[in-house]
Amino acid sequence: MDTLKVTAEGQLTLTAELLKHLGMQPGDKLLASELPNGSVELRAAPKGDISNAFGFLRAQSGGRSLSIEEINEIISASWAGER
Template identity: 70%
Template sequence: MQTFKVTVEGQVTLTAELLKHLGVRPGDRLIANGLPNGKVELRAAPRGEISDAFGFLSAKRIDAPLSIEGMNEIIAAAWAGEQ
């Protein structure tokens, strides 16, 4: 367990060891959730922006999309242990 000192401004400095454990780097964000009994959960915030995901479904396909029948064949083969 580590102990941290709170500055006059209400800030706390986390050790490099703890930041490494959280998987954060300079510029990353943390999420803190207040829990019962005065506890706090601290975790790394997801990287990137929601807008990074826009357009991924409209990507150009190389192959033709699968038909329902094709999907059913793949599923049946997986259930049979063939894949």
């Protein structure tokens, strides 16, 4: 676990190790979610725009229509880094 220091301006600097773990590059954005137990969850924000997903799904399906289950499977595999 890393300890981060808050600056006088209220900013944090994430370590290179954490940024690498999140797959972050300069200019990328983070999503921060406040959890009910007083914790904060950080996740890398999705890159690109939603229109990129349509071409990706079309390529994965060979042009045929996909069911919701197939779309969810493709999305899950993509987020897991399997595609």
